[in-house]
Amino acid sequence: MQTCLVVDDSSIVRKIARRILEGLDFQVIEAEDGVDALVVCKKAMPEAVLLDWNMPVMDGYHFLSHLRRMPGGDTPRVVFCTTENGIEHIERALEGGANEYIMKPFDKEIIAAKFQEVGLIAVPE
């Protein structure tokens, strides 16, 4: 089973994301900020990261740049999931090594479509 790390400071968002991702057959680990998330990644790299941008302690963008410099940190598919919906944020995220980008609000269809896009789940025949 693939693992998805959900990084978001809102417990409600984490709960919604968990339900959707478990429905897509992922094992879910939660972290509430970037520092927390790095601790998780040091233990074992997840296959996927669903990543909020604005969080206390360490934001999603800084987490991503740390992650991509870690040994094995280039393997997780990172999908931003944030209320930041400006094109400048999207471009910055892609340059910083994000694989996909979701503008909140999101639903199951959007997560599934984006996860298909980056090859985390198969495209139904």
Place this chain on the structure above:
Amino acid sequence: MTPPDYEYFRKLLKDRSGLDLSADKQYLIESRLLPLSRKAGLSDITELVQKMKGGSADLTTQVVEAMTTNETFFFRDKVPFDHFRDSIVPEIVKARASRKSIRIWCAAGSTGQEPYSLAMCLKEMGAMLAGWRIEIIATDLSQEVLEKSKAGIYSQFEVQRGLPIQMLVKYFKQTGELWQINPDIRSMVQHRQLNLLHDFSQLGTFDVIFCRNVLIYFDQETKVNIFNRLAKITEPDGFLVLGAAETVVGLTDVFKPFPDKRGLYRPNAAGATPAKLPAASAAAPKFAAMAGH
């Protein structure tokens, strides 16, 4: 909704659009037409029917449009677009090397996601198609839907279903919460209003026809009739692309499927060159016409 009201809608939709509602689709009528009724200042479906029977042509058009508008999104089902990029276009590029033109018809173009997905695909293949004349014609029954397609403006929700983020950044311009597809992509697509029940031979012949998720609403006889007319305007070495839940198999033999490429068909006219795609080179099975009428 009373049974006579429902029968009234069934007959009207069948006559006007070919939409063939089964006996149990009351919820579909209610969910789509209640908002429209309220907008027109009517309290319920019965009042809507009365107003339509009273001869409101405008309202009738709105009802037909509301009932026949389908959900769509960019690169819907993904696989047909992979076929388009990896098999269809490369083969046409070879076959039309001297003519250097490619004609594509989106027969249920809806709000533009499908024709623009094809346009973006072609743009991404840039070098291969340098100097080619590309025509994408998008048709739909609904004028309202075509207007939306022409404008090429989509909500944040619409651009997130099926569209890779890199393509959003590359081919769209953000205006507040909305995203508009760039003029160079928009200009690749021509729009025309068209009812598939009527003659469409004036469109000319096509190398590729995308006709997805619209035939499912028609009865068998109508489907066969449309397939026959589609076959006449598809180049002998051209392609027909149907939706995931659609097939010609068991209905007609004017098209034959590519066995390993789901949803992809080629005209089966006598004397046509056999299917040339590498994996489909073995003679495609022919299916006897056995339309159920």
